[in-house]
Amino acid sequence: MAIRLIITLAAPAGKGADLAKVFAARCEEVAKEPGCEQFEVFQSALNPDKLTLLELWTDQAALDAHAAVNATRAPLPSGVRPTAFEREDYAYNRTR
Secondary structure, eight states, X not given: OEEEEEXXXXXXXXXXXXXXXXXXXXXXXXXTSTTEEEEEEEEOSSOTTEEEEEEEESSHHHHHHHHHHHTTSOOOOXXXXXXXXXXXXXXXOOOO
């Protein structure tokens, strides 16, 4: 079963646009990984320091492989690292 992740990120004050740029590059990389159906970042129109990352993986094995690759990636630049984040995992079962 497909896995949907919704990750909310809080950028350091005034750094939302910078964090969005860093994630845009990461999105291009991750989108090429096997089993990745969606990996996109969205910046809030009301609070530019709040970003949401939407991920969709074909199954848990693909997500696990992504986690293994993530463990080898360089960390985000220190000036834009999120100050907080929240992750929600869903079994993806499209209803429409």
